[in-house]
Amino acid sequence: MSDGSTFSAHSFSAHAWGRNLPTYEAIRTMPFNDALAAGTLSPEQFRHYMIQDAHYLIAFGRALAIAAGKADDPDGLVQFAEAAKVAVVVERSLHADFFESFGVSGDEFARTPMSPVCHHYSSFLIATAHAEPYPVALAALLPCFWIYAEIGRDILGRAVRPNPYDAWIDTYAGEEFHEAVRAVIATTDRAAAAASPGELTRMHAAYRHATQLEWMFWDSAWRLADWPV
Ligand SMILES: Cc1ncc(C[n+]2csc(CCO)c2C)c(N)n1
Numbered sequence: 001m002s003d004g005s006t007f008s009a010h011s012f013s014a015h016a017w018g019r020n021l022p023t024y025e026a027i028r029t030m031p032f033n034d035a036l037a038a039g040t041l042s043p044e045q046f047r048h049y050m051i052q053d054a055h056y057l058i059a060f061g062r063a064l065a066i067a068a069g070k071a072d073d074p075d076g077l078v079q080f081a082e083a084a085k086v087a088v089v090v091e092r093s094l095h096a097d098f099f100e101s102f103g104v105s106g107d108e109f110a111r112t113p114m115s116p117v118c119h120h121y122s123s124f125l126i127a128t129a130h131a132e133p134y135p136v137a138l139a140a141l142l143p144c145f146w147i148y149a150e151i152g153r154d155i156l157g158r159a160v161r162p163n164p165y166d167a168w169i170d171t172y173a174g175e176e177f178h179e180a181v182r183a184v185i186a187t188t189d190r191a192a193a194a195a196s197p198g199e200l201t202r203m204h205a206a207y208r209h210a211t212q213l214e215w216m217f218w219d220s221a222w223r224l225a226d227w228p229v
Pocket residue numbers: 053056057082083084086087090144145146148214217
């Protein structure tokens with residue numbers, strides 16, 4: 001799927017994937033993902049990532065719920081309402097399983113605010129879902145699904161096992177997640193086919209911005225980034 005070839009060459013998704021391939025490659029080879037696959041990522045960096053991801057997933061769930069409300073048919077409404085629920089389920093499993101095994105207390109989570117990048121990405125998704133029409137909202141949400149599916153498979157293929165991050169790797173490489181991702185790509189392509197030229201331009205801008213923010217999210221965890229003042 002990483003060459004976009006599963007989809008029609010004329011689809012929005014194929015164009016968006018192709019245009020953003022250098023950024024995808026930059027994500028795939030970034031130190032955070034190399035170290036995760038090698039099992040050498042520090043627990044401190046993974047804890048930073050998990051805490052920020054728990055914040056992110058709630059915002060992502062809200063953005064999905066807003067997009068669900070804008071769906072142009074009942075199937076889209078169900079698809080994104082269900083995805084919003086899954087985002088919260090994943091956040092709860094971070095709390096129940098990963099926080100537990102990597103020693104993040106409820107207290108530490110409660111006193112750790114969103115990092116600058118997490119704040120930016122979360123605000124961008126919620127603002128886009130609110131202010132933009134359905135196709136543009138979906139374009140902003142798509143990289144989150146698609147990039148994780150691809151990165152999950154890539155890391156699975158080269159992970160050193162056993163790996164302290166096995167459970168994380170297995171979550172995103174699983175077939176169930178990939179099926180959901182294919183469905184989001186298909187719905188986004190259908191919405192793009194009905195979008196105006198102006199909306200299509202904004203879809204590409206939203207997709208690009210979200211892809212850049214995915215890179216920045218991992219980079220932020222790698223650097224243990226915090227607010228400078
Ligand atoms: C920064 C960041 N980006 C994407 C994901 C991936 N992800 C998590 S839950 C879910 C589907 C929810 O319906 C997806 C695609 C993540 N965890 N963190």
